[in-house]
Amino acid sequence: MKLTFAPQEDAAAGGPIGVLCFSGDLPTSVAGFARERGHDVFIIAFRGFASRAVEGFPHTWVKLGQLGRLFRVMRGRSIRRIVIVGALTRPHLRDLSLDWKGLRDIPSILRTLRAGGDDSVLRSAVRYFEDHGLQVMAVSDVAPELLAAEGQLGAIAPDAKELSNLRIGMGVLDALSSFDAGQACVVLDGRPVAIEGAEGTDGMIVRVSELRANGRLRVSGPRGVLVKAAKRGQDLRVDLPTIGPRTIELAAKAQLAGVAIEAGKSLIAEREACLALADRLGLFVLGVARG
Amino acid sequence: MKLTFAPQEDAAAGGPIGVLCFSGDLPTSVAGFARERGHDVFIIAFRGFASRAVEGFPHTWVKLGQLGRLFRVMRGRSIRRIVIVGALTRPHLRDLSLDWKGLRDIPSILRTLRAGGDDSVLRSAVRYFEDHGLQVMAVSDVAPELLAAEGQLGAIAPDAKELSNLRIGMGVLDALSSFDAGQACVVLDGRPVAIEGAEGTDGMIVRVSELRANGRLRVSGPRGVLVKAAKRGQDLRVDLPTIGPRTIELAAKAQLAGVAIEAGKSLIAEREACLALADRLGLFVLGVARG
Numbered sequence: 001m002k003l004t005f006a007p008q009e010d011a012a013a014g015g016p017i018g019v020l021c022f023s024g025d026l027p028t029s030v031a032g033f034a035r036e037r038g039h040d041v042f043i044i045a046f047r048g049f050a051s052r053a054v055e056g057f058p059h060t061w062v063k064l065g066q067l068g069r070l071f072r073v074m075r076g077r078s079i080r081r082i083v084i085v086g087a088l089t090r091p092h093l094r095d096l097s098l099d100w101k102g103l104r105d106i107p108s109i110l111r112t113l114r115a116g117g118d119d120s121v122l123r124s125a126v127r128y129f130e131d132h133g134l135q136v137m138a139v140s141d142v143a144p145e146l147l148a149a150e151g152q153l154g155a156i157a158p159d160a161k162e163l164s165n166l167r168i169g170m171g172v173l174d175a176l177s178s179f180d181a182g183q184a185c186v187v188l189d190g191r192p193v194a195i196e197g198a199e200g201t202d203g204m205i206v207r208v209s210e211l212r213a214n215g216r217l218r219v220s221g222p223r224g225v226l227v228k229a230a231k232r233g234q235d236l237r238v239d240l241p242t243i244g245p246r247t248i249e250l251a252a253k254a255q256l257a258g259v260a261i262e263a264g265k266s267l268i269a270e271r272e273a274c275l276a277l278a279d280r281l282g283l284f285v286l287g288v289a290r291g
Numbered sequence: 292m293k294l295t296f297a298p299q300e301d302a303a304a305g306g307p308i309g310v311l312c313f314s315g316d317l318p319t320s321v322a323g324f325a326r327e328r329g330h331d332v333f334i335i336a337f338r339g340f341a342s343r344a345v346e347g348f349p350h351t352w353v354k355l356g357q358l359g360r361l362f363r364v365m366r367g368r369s370i371r372r373i374v375i376v377g378a379l380t381r382p383h384l385r386d387l388s389l390d391w392k393g394l395r396d397i398p399s400i401l402r403t404l405r406a407g408g409d410d411s412v413l414r415s416a417v418r419y420f421e422d423h424g425l426q427v428m429a430v431s432d433v434a435p436e437l438l439a440a441e442g443q444l445g446a447i448a449p450d451a452k453e454l455s456n457l458r459i460g461m462g463v464l465d466a467l468s469s470f471d472a473g474q475a476c477v478v479l480d481g482r483p484v485a486i487e488g489a490e491g492t493d494g495m496i497v498r499v500s501e502l503r504a505n506g507r508l509r510v511s512g513p514r515g516v517l518v519k520a521a522k523r524g525q526d527l528r529v530d531l532p533t534i535g536p537r538t539i540e541l542a543a544k545a546q547l548a549g550v551a552i553e554a555g556k557s558l559i560a561e562r563e564a565c566l567a568l569a570d571r572l573g574l575f576v577l578g579v580a581r582g
Contacts (some may be wrong), residue, residue, distance in 0.1 A: 171470070175466040176467070176483075176486075177464070178466075181483040186488075191470075192488055193486075195472060195486040195488050196486075197483060197484045197485040199485070199502060199507065207498075209486075211489050215492065
């Protein structure tokens, strides 16, 4: 990676970085790496989403919708910079709670929910926090270690055929980049057999398993590559393309030969475990720089 | 439609048109319209695929793989022009049979099966017949009545929002046109929520139903449009985009507002029934000319 970082500037900016944590292991990884880089971090954990592992850091729990409480916590701790991390899985009703500020502001944040893709909701949340004087940072700013490097990342190398599939897949994602569609596809024997829409990357990979099982894809053996990249112009502060052990597991079930993600603009959650799993299951993992 | 036809030339070309019939109602519609236009037709019905309705025409049954028999029939009837119609659903083993010529030639036709999409198999079949001195015609040559006209085809008109979805969908299909991917997508509230890969159009529409049922698409009421078009440069002799009553049924189950197909380059199977069903279920059907 050829990025430059200046964590020393942190002190000047003042106050800890608020890590707004949703689902998965990524939030605590981000907080951990940020702390190792000398950042002061404070975790705001969303109940019903964030894992208990956040309790290893200075933290507080809030419910989704408690915007008044959220801003009081941040003011009280002099938090002026935040990073939003983790998956926004569907919450249980018991984990939702609206305080007065939530009641007032959330409708405008959610107004985009019907209109557009997930992206627009997240963009709208970023704008909301910025309007409240907060600086919204990207994971790549506070924990660049988590970004995928360029080149072969695991023990297994792709063959020429899969490199050609990979190029086709990058072409498909480029072509779709201006649409609010998915950011992943599976290319097998030169053909894009699955393209991500609203079902998400996992759902798309499962589809490839089904297509192989029901005979619509009449191929056997490990073949095909999952290609995942950021949309051009995507706001990486809210939606970095991410793979993790589950991605590898599903790709192996779909009998893919490997996984390619965009170098410098994608995250590997549980990186060690993820790459070890890929090695064990015989999948290559590639970080690909984009022209 | 502003196409010109000269069925009178038929006599000069000599011999009947061989209609190679696979699954569905389309083959007999094509044969029927061709006959109404004054063409002499002879049906070669593939057992296990073609419907019994073919028996209303001069016909013979062959099994898939009996290439020797197929060419003997065509020579015996002076068939020099053929049209290939109907869906190539997965055959039962009992409906396959290889004669000597089949045994010799089919491997080369199928060699493309693993390598590419359905398109390449069909292209390869067309080339095979052409190499044997046959002229392969398009449905649009022999039964242009079956092509979708431009404009509103049913009783229901799309609103401005769905027209905008439709334009986005055409953009997605344009962007993907150079890839051997699907030729359909569903756009809902400005967002391409499903893009066709190897699962086929029906599978893709069913996915939209599932995404609405499982809450990944949080919208209610009839919204969204299925857009289906030919790939640019697609050989329309083998794979005209086709919708039929089942398409409308699935689109209604997915609570779409309507269906748009490319005018002059798509077929509506069971046209009357199809449009009546769309009217009854409240879906618009549009034929769209492409720039």
